[in-house]
Amino acid sequence: MNGHEQGNSRAAPSRLRIVVDTDMGVDDAAAVAWLLSQRERPVELAGVAAVWGNTGVDAAAVNVVALLRALGREQVPVVMGEAAPSSGPMSPIGSLVHGADGMWGRAAGTIATCPKDLVAFYRAVAAADTTLLALGPLTNLTRVAALAPDVLRRFARIVVLGGAWRHGSITPVSETNFWHDPEAADRVLAERLPIVLVTRDAHRAFALTHDDLAALATAGSPAARYLAAPMRAYAQVTGRFGEPLNFPDVVAAVLAVEPAAATVRRSALVRVVTGTHGLVRGQSVMGFADNERLAMIEGGAALARLVEQALAEPTLHLGRALAAILAREPDNAEVVLAVDAARVRRSFLCALTREART
Known part of the structure; x- marks a missing residue:
């Protein structure tokens, strides 16, 4: 290569290694599908841990296995994590928008025979070049922190979908993931890990339209074909409540790959209201x-x-x-309060339809 060619060459983006911890519902599936379909940066999905949340942990694992199979990624390790919150019973509220099995029957007939040693899984995948993307309740992470305190500190970043500053989702002040297991959220934050907290305030700005869903339904990509039916069911439920068609997990996934998509980030000390305190259960105090x-x-x-x-x-x-x-008590999270929602939408649609839409 001569000097002119060297001057005009651009280094290829480095590969990003990601581990996902998920309660695999419809929006989780959309996020993982984007991770594996996008071309903005090469991503190695090093493993997926299933956790209860949008559905039971068994169904979540089945949904993970089915999605990976549909996308030709059966070799990605999958582990079965925690089946219930740190205290109290599991809430069934996720079935309202994700169906009884988390994907509106899309993974019917799939069998998941996954290992159940959560700590061994995390020991194997945690590394200084790896980002952990936590899309569900933090029950798995608090379990790992309790049994192997050093493991979570090995990750370069932990991108957590959770918390709300001014705009809750499950209550006026509480975001769903933190509401599901506030004890786990508070304990993980107390570990002072390299956490990037993607709040409800940030991801509520990103929504798809019915035209977007129609484009996905006719797209030929494996991800679009797999997601079309459950996304349509998800949209019908949210529409009954007059809500925009938000996909929070997609925003967290995009920020894990492209941190610059966050337009407002602030360091903060964050705590979570634990116990059964009615409307403030799971509230994140920032x-x-x-x-x-x-x-x-x-x-x-x-x-x-x-x-x-x-x-x-x-x-x-x-x-x-x-x-x-x-x-x-130093700050324990970098809090994302706003994102470039138009950029997230373009990136998501481009990855799944292979064409950018305005």
């Missing part, structure tokens, strides 16, 4: 400013006492005291 973080760490009454002490004791350096409090 501290972005120092005053918010201070209240989350120390509590309002304790801060008031500290201020009173500083006023009474001129030698007490209030700024240093406040800095020491903040240092006790």
Whole structure:
């Protein structure tokens, strides 16, 4: 190659290694199908862990195996993860929009004989060049963190679909994945892992239209053929509630591959309301400013006492005291609050139909 050719050559994008943890419903399937169909960056799907959520863990594993088979990726390792939340019974609410089996019967007849050693799976796939994409409740991750604390720290990034700042989904303030297992979400965040949190505030901006669904239904790609029927059923249910046709998991998948699709990202201290607290169950409390973080760490009454002490004791350096409090609990997530929804839509449709639509 001569100097002119070298100057005009462009290095090919590096391969991205991804592990997916999923409760495989319709939007999860759309996300994984995009990962394996897109041409923006080469992706190696290193493994998939099934978890309860949109459906039972058995059905989720069946849906994963069926999708991989439809896309010619049967060699991807699949493991059966946790079957119930950290505490309390499993909620059946996912069947409302995903059907009883998570894919509106699309995987009927498929058999999944998957290993069940979740920790061994994660030990095998975790690596410094790998991104973990968590699309369901964080029950699998909290189990791994409890039994093998070092494993999750090996990942370069953990992209988590979960949480809400101003716009909930299952309640006015709570996002579905965190609502399903708030204890798991709070414990995983407490581990201070390299988490990118894709919130409801961000992914609610991305929606498909009925024309988009029609284009997918006539597209010839294996992914479009496989997804057409369950996506149509998913759209019918969301339409009954007057909701846009959102696919949250697709947004998280796109951000795992193309972080620049996030238009607003902020470092934050995030906690999750645990237990059965009615409408606030699973609410993610996010501290972005120092005053918010201070209240989350120390509590309002304790801060008031500290201020009173500083006023009474001129030698007490209030700024240093406040800095020491903040240092006790550093931020635990990079929170995505907005995305380029038009870019996500173009990328998704282009990958599944092989043509960009406006």
